[in-house]
Amino acid sequence: MFRYSIIVFLAGFISLPAAAQQVLSENEAVAKALANNKNIQATSLQVKQQQQLLKSAINLPNPDFFLESPTGKFYTGSITQSFEFPTVYSNQYRLQKQQIAVAQKEKQLTEAELKYRVKVLYLEIQYADSLTNQLYIQDTLYEKIKLSAIRQFKAGQIDYLQQTFAETQYGEIHNQYKQSLIRAASLKAQLQWFTGIKDSISVEPLAVTISQTLFSLAPDSTALLSNPAVQLLQQQENVAKQNISLQKSKALPGLAFGYFNQGERDTKWFNRFRVGVTIPLWFGQYKSNINAAKTEQQVIQSKQQGLQQELSAQVINANSEMQTNWQSVNYYQQTGLKKAQEVITTSQRFFISGEIDYISLLRNSNDAYNVYQKYLEAVRNYNLSVINHKYLMGQL
8 A cells, every 4th residue: 555655656746836925037136136236336336427527528727827017016917728739628528438438338247247147046046946846755755665664674574675775765865855955045045135135035947948049169250249348348449549549639739828917007908918839849758658558559459359269269168068958958858857757657567566675666766856857957057058158148
């Protein structure tokens, strides 16, 4: 009779339904994390700061005011305002606009990194919950088998080896089950910290992520242009280009005009103005600044090329991982899971008929459940490779 009740339970291998909780989707988790993250808030403030500096791009020097006695008979006030060449101010304005864009790209990079971390964490929770559900089924089943083996040993129906083996197998599975509970709780606590959610979290069941990505080992030359790190370096190069124009314009003569009466009190008013230019005699310092700005552009270009080389290698690896992991998922869906179920069904029949003992039943059950675990791992690994690929391509 007990052999039949054990098999009824064994045949019921299904994923346990989640407790009645509000399910948090992956998109909701990402949105809440973005709203709650202090680093994102800091980058938003940096964008605001750069926008506030835009008005200071046209930064005129303070006027010079003097009180003098040109003739020795009376004092008269004078005021002089100097200017850089007009293109300096226009280039400074354009440069600050580019700095605003840099701050925006830095914000996008920070957002992409946070999205990646939250998506990976969400996936790990999905896997941990699925594994916990399976281990719960095994734990409950193996406990029943252990208790039955103890009773049958005491009744002299089985030998000590079968009892000991049943107890050992239950102990192993029970330990794994407890570890999975701790792991799942830890991951959910991390997600709560990211999202700012106080209540308990329940996630969507683990499922295969459908990717429209074609498996191509060689990435297109323009495929990485959407990567936020590449876009940041491209924008920094725009800043460097604009800085070259600024440094060149600073080498141009400046202007100055003012009001100063150097004659008698009754000197006509239109003879009291003065106009002048500043001559860039020390051209060496301007040339050094121009050369340094050009070198900065070259540095950024080299960094950009180096990053694209590195990312290209990572994309090739990500494509390979997607291909490999998809092969595993496809195998288990088409063959592996069916074979595991056949092992369970055959073991049920042999156990009921008395053709196999507890040891054989447990060994066969372990093999079958290991297939289910490997399928969960394959789905997790495939979904992770999809996330990695999307992150590299700037598609999160």
